[in-house]
Amino acid sequence: MTFKNAVRNTPQLKETWRPGLGALRAQDRPHVDPSDPRQLKGSVDVDSALQKKEPNAHRWDFAIGYRHANRRGDCIYWVEIHTANDKEVKVVLNKLRWLRNWLVGSGSLLDQFERDFVWISSGATSFTLGAPQVKQFAELGLQHKGRVLRIPSERQP
Amino acid sequence: MTTLKIQNLGQIKKAKLSFGDLTVLVGPQATGKSIALQLLKLMVDAGQVQHEMAKYGLDWEHSLPDFLDIYFGEGMRFIWQGERTSIEWEGMPVDLPQIAKRKRPNKDETLFYIPAQRVLTLRDGWPRPFTDYTPGDPFAVREFSEKLRVLVEQEFGASVDLFPQERRLKREFRDLLQHHVFSSFHLKVDKFRSQKRLVLGPEGTRVSLPYMVWSAGQREFVPLLLGFYWLMPPTKVSTRDKISWVVLEELEMGLHPRAIAVVLLLVLELVARGYRVCLSTHSPQVLDAIWALKHLRANGADAHAVLDIFEAENTQSMRKLADTVMKKVLKVFYFDRETGKTRDISKLDPSAEDEGHSGWGGLAEFSGRANRAVARSAANAERRISK
Numbered sequence: 001m002t003f004k005n006a007v008r009n010t011p012q013l014k015e016t017w018r019p020g021l022g023a024l025r026a027q028d029r030p031h032v033d034p035s036d037p038r039q040l041k042g043s044v045d046v047d048s049a050l051q052k053k054e055p056n057a058h059r060w061d062f063a064i065g066y067r068h069a070n071r072r073g074d075c076i077y078w079v080e081i082h083t084a085n086d087k088e089v090k091v092v093l094n095k096l097r098w099l100r101n102w103l104v105g106s107g108s109l110l111d112q113f114e115r116d117f118v119w120i121s122s123g124a125t126s127f128t129l130g131a132p133q134v135k136q137f138a139e140l141g142l143q144h145k146g147r148v149l150r151i152p153s154e155r156q157p
Numbered sequence: 158m159t160t161l162k163i164q165n166l167g168q169i170k171k172a173k174l175s176f177g178d179l180t181v182l183v184g185p186q187a188t189g190k191s192i193a194l195q196l197l198k199l200m201v202d203a204g205q206v207q208h209e210m211a212k213y214g215l216d217w218e219h220s221l222p223d224f225l226d227i228y229f230g231e232g233m234r235f236i237w238q239g240e241r242t243s244i245e246w247e248g249m250p251v252d253l254p255q256i257a258k259r260k261r262p263n264k265d266e267t268l269f270y271i272p273a274q275r276v277l278t279l280r281d282g283w284p285r286p287f288t289d290y291t292p293g294d295p296f297a298v299r300e301f302s303e304k305l306r307v308l309v310e311q312e313f314g315a316s317v318d319l320f321p322q323e324r325r326l327k328r329e330f331r332d333l334l335q336h337h338v339f340s341s342f343h344l345k346v347d348k349f350r351s352q353k354r355l356v357l358g359p360e361g362t363r364v365s366l367p368y369m370v371w372s373a374g375q376r377e378f379v380p381l382l383l384g385f386y387w388l389m390p391p392t393k394v395s396t397r398d399k400i401s402w403v404v405l406e407e408l409e410m411g412l413h414p415r416a417i418a419v420v421l422l423l424v425l426e427l428v429a430r431g432y433r434v435c436l437s438t439h440s441p442q443v444l445d446a447i448w449a450l451k452h453l454r455a456n457g458a459d460a461h462a463v464l465d466i467f468e469a470e471n472t473q474s475m476r477k478l479a480d481t482v483m484k485k486v487l488k489v490f491y492f493d494r495e496t497g498k499t500r501d502i503s504k505l506d507p508s509a510e511d512e513g514h515s516g517w518g519g520l521a522e523f524s525g526r527a528n529r530a531v532a533r534s535a536a537n538a539e540r541r542i543s544k
Contacts (some may be wrong), residue, residue: 084508103540117536127509128448129521129528130441138528139537146508146515157530 003041003065003074006109013107017047018043024062028081029118034066034151039075041065046099058094060102063110065134068155075155076115084121084144098141101106117142120149158486160247161200161431167192167236170497171502177486177503179428179543182437183448183518184492190437192236193492194404195229195297198268198436200246201402204255208263211299213287217257229290231293233266268295268503269304269388274439278302280367282354283308284383298442308452309355312386313346319331319355320344320382325390329470332424333419338412340377355379377411378420385423388432395430403432411438415468417442429481441520447487449503454483491518 001009007017019030023043034040035062051059053151064077078099082092096117119142127133127144136143163172167188178196182190199206222234228371229236237253244251263300266513277298278284284305290298296493297445303428313319320343321331342357347365352380356365357375390397408419417440427434428469435445446466453462461471461478469475491500491513502514509515515524 025334026354111540113540115536115540116533121298121508126452128441128507128522128537129516130445134524138531139535141532143529143532143536143537146510148508148510157533 001109001112003063003076003110003113004114006111007044007063010107010109012053013044013046013049018044021064024064026098028062031081031122031147032064032077032079032151033058035153036069038056039067039069039153045052046090050102058091059100060095064151066151068153070154074113076110077149078114078117079120079149079153080118081120083123084119085124086133087105087125093137093140093141096140100141104121114155115147118145118149121145121147123147159247161193161197163193163244164198164243165238165241166244167233168494168497169193169235169298169492172490172492172499173501174499175488175501176435176471176488179424179444179447179485180433180435180488180490180494182490183439183444183502183520185494185519188492188494188497190492192229194270194406194435194437195295196244198255198270198297198404199228199250200244202264202266204261205266206296207260209287210296211260213225215292217326219243219258220258221254227292228296230295232293238241254542260342260445265399267399268404269384269397269400271381271384271403271405272297273406274300275301276377276380276410277383278305278380279355279368279376281352282356283352284380301380301384304387305380308383309385317464318343318345319346319386322391326389326423327426327474329472330419330423331474333422333467333469336347337415338375340453344379354374366440367417372411374411374413374416381405381408381420383504385427388427389430389543396432401433403434404436405426405434407437407439408440409421409434414442416505418446418467421446422469425482426478428460428485429478439520441517441524444489444505444517444520447489448507450487451505454508471532489518493518 004017007013011031018042019126021032021043042065046063046144047059047061060078061081064080065074066075066077080092080095121152125146137144158175163169167189168187169192172193174193184190192239215227221237225234225237244248246255278301285302286306287299320339321335337381341359343360345356346353347356354367356367357371358365366486388397389404408420420441424434447467459475463479464471464475489503489505491502493500493513500513500517506516507515516525
């Protein structure tokens with residue numbers, strides 16, 4: 001199944017698929033830099049799509065589909081664009097917890113895809129690559145990626 | 158700001174270094190950091206270097222290749238690439254062949270150089286004199302070694318304990334060093350068959366551990382400690398003679414991160430005393446400290462926050478040190494092996510788009526890759542695989 005089909009067959013998201021980075025707000029698009037934009041398989045604004053249904057939840061921002069040159073299927077980059085400082089760690093980890101719960105429930109079709117959970121900094125970043133917080137994120141499956149997520153042509157293990 | 162520009166010297170294709178009060182050079186092995194630092198010494202101390210060489214019978218016969226082999230070390234004549242090589246110091250072109258050709262008047266030394274090879278300066282626990290080395294050994298090593306010899310023979314004279322010494326280093330530093338480097342041991346002078354030597358041993362005992370049984374870190378640290386003694390004389394004057402620059406190569410060698418933190422604090426003490434310090438390092442901890450200092454300053458944090466990083470006591474004297482350091486200019490340069498050029502990464506922005514910058518000149522690269530691998534495995538471990 002492709003990313004696009006999985007979104008269209010997920011009842012809570014079905015009309016929200018957009019080509020390329022179309023689901024991202026204009027100010028958020030520079031935060032994502034695909035090596036080959038033709039391999040973008042669309043995007044979804046998860047936060048907006050679920051706002052009515054789960055208004056008080058810590059909703060995740062976006063999902064972006066991409067086909068890497070060394071992969072047969074689409075890969076999903078689950079992207080949260082958020083201030084990166086110690087105060088926000090708890091908020092983003094709550095969002096990650098919400099996303100993973102949603103994926104095993106209502107979003108189960110999207111749970112099959114190879115993926116990265118990525119926190120992109122919307123401004124300055126207050127932790128370094130070697131910081132203990134970043135290790136904590138890694139253990140929980142979250143990558144912190146500075147201000148720009150670069151999606152390479154080939155996906156590393 | 159004092160600048161040094163280098164083109165086509167050794168591995169360096171193009172370097173532009175503007176020195177702050179504390180300047181840190183990072184980059185992979187053999188990218189020219191040491192060449193740049195030794196060149197800095199030559200720029201500020203050419204007369205003194207030539208005088209010292211001549212004093213010990215070294216004669217380069219006005220030849221630049223011979224001069225380079227003596228000064229940088231054997232085989233280093235090949236760093237010079239003829240007309241392709243150019244050097245600019247403080248905005249003025251430097252004619253290196255001319256420096257080798259004509260002897261400059263001897264001036265007081267202004268730059269004290271602590272080389273990476275400092276562990277070689279002690280033989281059987283005693284500093285080696287300048288003439289104990291071969292002519293092919295780098296000048297910086299020989300000169301540092303000679304300084305240590307003079308220090309222990311002349312300034313300590315008949316005293317038995319070199320560490321701790323009440324009149325050397327602030328009490329707060331002595332406590333940290335005692336705890337993190339020497340454990341409960343003292344650094345002492347004793348005699349073995351009439352030969353003086355440095356030994357470690359518990360206070361008030363006759364037990365003495367000779368040089369060969371010290372830990373690797375202690376062997377690395379003792380020459381560094383003597384270097385700090387040289388730079389911080391036990392007088393009311395805060396600096397030594399006319400020395401205004403200090404180069405310290407790879408301060409982290411052999412040391413546990415807690416000991417590195419103490420050495421870094423000692424470096425900040427040098428900066429607070431008014432020395433302009435240049436470091437080369439492969440330790441991300443050094444850049445962590447610079448990064449923290451910059452942010453603490455930007456956030457208007459107080460001295461206590463600085464001292465907390467180093468687990469230093471919050472005393473009046475240490476707060477003064479921290480306050481002084483917070484006002485200093487801190488610079489970081491990355492020697493990029495791929496391009497042979499240097500990059501100013503002083504902002505140390507972890508979210509910089511340039512990976513050389515956000516990865517802090519490669520020092521955080523490994524952590525980044527380890528984080529990515531773990532995050533990816535954790536993200537995909539429980540996903541439902543489509544059938």
